[in-house]
Amino acid sequence: EVQLVESGGGLVQPGGSLRLSCAASGFTFSTYWMHWVRQVPGKGLVWISRIKKDGSDTWYADSVKGRFTISRDNAKNTLYLQMNSLRAEDTAVYYCGRDAAGAGPTIDFWGQGTLVTVSS
């Protein structure tokens, strides 16, 4: 069974940093591209980043480019999102998702999400 379990969320002050983790199991992690998507509570979904299966290429939404870094450790079956210079508007539930490895960047499995709150 495919499982994605996010962790690392919490309360952080504006300007602070946080690293999210997404532990993957039930599939060969190293053969799948991965995504991060966020959602302000009660609002819609916003894609923020994607990484190739070997980590050799990454993509970001403009809203996080230069502040967030996606990475992965295939030996540990874990995806990361390093978030720096956090702002109040980064407050959201952060989901990791598996890219279906088809023709398009379809996200076929999602984690349960981890809440990040940026507030003083």
Add this chain to the structure above:
Amino acid sequence: DIVMTQSPLSLPVTPGEPASISCRSSQNLLHTNGYNYLDWYLQKPGQSPQLLIYLGSHRASGVPDRFSGSGSGTDFTLEISRVEAEDVGVYYCMQGLQTPFTFGPGTKVDI
């Protein structure tokens, strides 16, 4: 960025009756490979999103056949042939043609 719109934003439904959601993109989502890079997701109350339809019209594994996707280019439709109570939630379309991948605002379906 490609802008995604959905209509309606709120859809009251009756169990056993059909339902339809429209999704439009600001750019053509038809890739040169012949696939439309448009997916549909459902987020049930209190849950993470789940994949329903990918590449415009392909039903994801385990998705009931009452769900179907159609359309091409800039206009897409998700149809539920006979709504069931478990289908309530927010439906999102997402374009995957170019980064940043963008979602529609969501359509809230309730009984």
